[in-house]
Amino acid sequence: MKKEILISIIIPVKDGDYWLDETLYAIKRQTIFYCAEIIAIDSGSTDSSLAILENHSVHLIQVDPTSFNHGLTRNIGVEAARGEFIVMTVQDAKPSDEFWLEHLLNGFENDANVAGVCGQQIVPHDLDKNPIEWFRPQSPPRIKKYYFPGPDKFENLSPSEKRSVCGWDNVTAMYRRSVLLEIPFKKTNFAEDALWAKDTLLKGYSIVYNNWARVYHYHLNEPEYVLKRSYTVFYHFFMYFGFKPKKVQNDLISMIRNAKVLILEKKLSVADKFTWLIYNWNLRKSINQSVALFLEHCSLGEDVLSQKHNEICKSVPAAIKPKTISK
Template structure:
């Protein structure tokens, strides 16, 4: 009989010092059952491999960078694990406390129909005020309906917002049920493998859950160009895998930039930020422009030359290094 309740999978590629905090926080988890840890590294050159080897609680799998794939690499690591549940996090997602893993598993065990659980993201203390607010707004909405499944097929086929809500899943901080993964593994895609997997399990009739208590610190203060690249990757993937068009035309793009910027300026006025740090507010407004521009071009990614897509894509650059 398998005695491992949960396995923790962490893909790595030159994560820097933050990963040392992440791995030690994972090792320090308190549970009433055993768990194992697998780090799968795709060519780190920053001392990550040596650090993992210094922690006997974690197993290490090394693969060439050329073999990395978001879905493929996670599937490989999961296939080497033993847990009834699989926690999947990224190398910069640090558990907030030592009950993170137990909270995710407890949520999954509340209903055997739950195939996957995603947990809350909290911005790191050093993150910008707008990054913190964005994460708070995003994840607070899931508390209203923490467990979902496909209840209305007609609405699912006609309402893009409903479909996106059901598909949302983030394996920056997630737990999946092994028995479901065995029949529905991660798709071998180059981006959005987590939401592509959630689409499959939702359409197969399984439930999806959100755990506020199973939280990690995870945030990025992107430069303006990095924001553009990230948004391009997101929009390009969503168009290909789900048919979503995040920014269909210039008119929509302009309205979106205006709405997002008015929201941020209103917040800045209420908090006094517009007087104490006008540069931060200006950056947020330009960040909105870069976000929506990336969505606009990403929706047209299939029409762009491959060389342009390769130059724009942030994800392709990160894993080609």
């Protein structure tokens, strides 16, 4: 007898064996996994990802890697899903506790107009992850709901306000399947989630942010990766919301602030603290290089900007397995 499916969890997969087993076990430990299914969409993995997926008995969909698209490929999973609710996540994100699905689902309570609920990414206190980004909450989790009674109310927001309201995140998000069928993800190689949030708000639906629904997610970044990923983020948020980035602070004051944070972390050796201090300096340097490059191209017009984006970001920046990268 097949179990009753309420929630379908969709995970795009590509050479994710470093993370995948742990991610799937964490999902299966969810308190309400008994009414859930996992759909993995693999786009040409050549590592042991397929064997891991088979071991976990997930519903596997395979697509040609040349046809992968962050928006359209996810729509394939939605079409195949049996659940009333759809969860989007990624192969290297792990629920922080066993209540992740519950927290996402709770965001739909008593409001049929809620189209989706988005959680929060956090970075665990692991020695192989940037200590400056470790999760250090300053206040309890908050729940926010956004709704605009007419499209003009949203369009009258400033670019930064639009960007903030549509800070949607397919690393940890739940949707009504009926709404995803009505408003599917658009063809795009980045920020399909933010664009969906915009389209959904313009249609008169509500969206909810529930920071109780947390996942561990982290990328250790090399300069080239940072420059390309930052550029494509800037490009898409400018095209969607008219939002332009500003340079991040990267001077002696910012280095001193980082040093103070690192000094207080007793888990780190002196050598590690120094390594991470330099790492964060170079990280901010790469971001600022990307900002400067983007603003230069942006000043030349959208046609030139799009051309430069295609040249710089020929392929979608992807997470690098930690064991293959050096700080």
